[in-house]
Amino acid sequence: MKIYGNCKFCKQSIPVKTEAQTRIQLAMQKGEKISCKCPNCNANQSIHVNDFKTQYSKTPQVIAAIIFCTGTLGGLYLGFFVLENIRNHYLAYGACSLLLVPGLAYGILHQEERRRVNAFNQMWV
Template sequence: MKLFAVCPKCKNEISFNSIHKTRVEFAMNDGETKTLNCKICEYKNTFKINELYAKESKIAQIIAGLIFFIGTPFLLFYAKTILIKMGTLKLTLIIGSFMLIPALIYKTILKEDRIRVNTFNRGRLKNQ
């Protein structure tokens, strides 16, 4: 997960990767502070865990979009050839339901990413 903090000197967003899913897990494994260097002003900052936040992943959005925009035409191409051969109403309904698969995958990926971000951002440490 990509976490962010704002540099107090230049207000630039500093990012880093973390494997921790919550602030509590982060504090237990890495301590209650994180030291980061700003790439713009090169100021060394120490942030409390409650000052860190997560954002939705652009990579997850890109992957979900690719699945949706590549999967839909792919299914349309094969559905057209099957419909031409078979041509029944039942088959049309079955193929129509298969057309929902890329949309469901797209929605699921984005929803899980949103849940991951909200889980990290919602939890706070009490002693900070």
């Protein structure tokens, strides 16, 4: 996870990578204050754990979009193939319901990302 703190001198965002999912885990791993270097003004400083925030990552959104697009196209192809060749209504309904799977995968990935960001950004420490 990438967390962000603000530089005390130039107010620029300072990114820090960590494996911690919450502020408590971050404090246990790295201590109450984390020393980091500003990429803009090169000032070394220590930032308190409560001053860090996290943002939504683009990676789960990209993965979810790829799953959604390929799953939807595959579901449409399979649905049309089944509808052309098989005359059983229940099987046709089942094939069309496969279009729900990519939407569910996208929803689950998006919800997990939102839960992760909200869990870190809450003030626990």
